[in-house]
Amino acid sequence: MLEAQHIKIKVVGEYRCIVISDIHSHLDRFKALLKKVDYRYDDYLIILGDFIEKGTQALETVRFLQELQAKSERVYVILGNCEYALEEMVDNPKYANQIVHYLNRIGKGGMIRQALEKLNIDIKKENPEVMQVKIKQFLRPYFQYFKTLPTILEFNNFIFVHAGIENRKDWQNSSTSSLIEMRTFYQTGHCLDKYVVVGHLPTSNQYANAINNDIIIDKQKRIISIDGGTGVKSISQLNALIITGDGDRFKLSKEYIQPLPLYQAVVDVNVEKQVVNKVAWPNFEVEVLKQGKLFSTCKQIKTGKIFKIKNEFLYLNNQKYCLDDYVDYLIPLEKGEVIKLVGIYGPYAYVIKDNEIGWVKYRYLKKVN
Incomplete structure (x- = not known):
């Protein structure tokens, strides 16, 4: 089991600090973001945990972080819940039978799946206990690295932690569970004068009627939330907080990096004033009231709101209709305006304009070369 560790540093003079969270095995996206912010070895670089799982480059991401730390003493990697939970599942014999279930649930990618591929193990034929031992032996060097990672980093005016701290003066005594798994930190807050910088939950979760993955800087709460949903959200970005200090x-x-194709409006698109409805975690269950050809009339179970949902976004989970990251907003556009294309669904396109996400008819767009 990994243990909580606390590091405190004080930087005197000028510095630049780059903070990135929840890379989730998207190494290519991470490297592109480092290039975009012009990362240099004299910068401070802080990775706020959850750099593995949910993507296809888990082992490669860990090795790259180790390379960065070998080249600069100013690189700090913080432990997240994914690293903690994965090590516990592989290390503890009582979880051997859960590994196959875990693999079926997360789909492609992740450290265990990569280990199985390297070891040529067929999960349908291998004994769970034997398989767990083999995986543990293969991943031991990575887990040894995880054991060196802090859970808290105090840095001048900032506290960096994966999920949050408990709202108490002796916050240093927050439980490990709170530090890496807390889901309510943005709501409960803290009592410190410093900014607390976290990842863990995608920033879009904090918006009631919009999908917005941008960094949240809340000066009143002294909370900065930077998880852009990479590897978790169907619409996501990888964010970097840049602190320039003296x-x-x-x-x-x-x-941020958001690798989506660019399109341009070929006509003006005018829409009437509208009330925007959103479906996303944790209020993602809906009841289908009337099935339509393109859109179905649905009721959001948690709120009771009734609105239309594009059929492709509906899926069944435990015999209940669900969907993730959906808004029914119709995007207004001016001719020549450039937007990002999330996807094409029949005659409609799901697009991003100035961090606003919504719908427009695809025939109103052309691809930017």
Whole structure:
């Protein structure tokens, strides 16, 4: 079992600090973001946990982080719940029978699946206990690395932690579960003068009627949330918080990578004033009231709101209709305006305009070369 560790550093003079969270095995996206922010070895680089799972480059991501740390003492990697839970599942014999279930649930990618591929193990034929031992032996060097990672990093005016801290003066005594798994930190807050910077939950979860993966800087709560949903959300981005400081003075800026194709409006698209409805975690269950050819009339179970949902977004989970990251917003456009294309669904396109996500008819768009 991995243990909580606390590191405290004080930087005197000018510095630049880049903070990235929840890479989730998307190494190519991570490298592209480092290039975009012009990362250099004299920068401080802080990775806020959950750098593995949910993507196809888990082992490669760990090795790349180790390479970065070997090249610079200013790189800090913080433990997230994914690293903690994976090590516990592989290390503890009582979880041997859960490994196959875990693989079926997460789909492609992840450290265990990569280990199985390297070891040529067929999960349908191998004994669970024997398989767990083989995986543990293969992943031992990675788990040894995880054991060196802190759960908290204090850095000048900031506290960096994966999920959050408990709202108490002796916050250093927060449970490991709170530090890496807390789901309510943005709501419960903290009582410190410093900013607490977290990942763990996609920032889009904090918006009632919009899908927005941008970094949230809440000056009143002194909370900065930076998880852009990579590997978790169907619409996502990988964010970087950039802190430019001089002692206790600092400025904040942000950058992101969102690899989506660009399209341009070929006509003006006017829409009437509308009330926007959103379906996303944790209120993702709906009841289908009337099935339509393109859109179905549905009721969001948690809120009781009734609105139309594009049929392709509906799926069954435990005999209940669900969907993720959906808004019924119709996007207004001016001719020549450039947007990002999320997907094409029949005659409609799901697009992003200035961090707003919604629908427009596909025939109103053309691809930007």
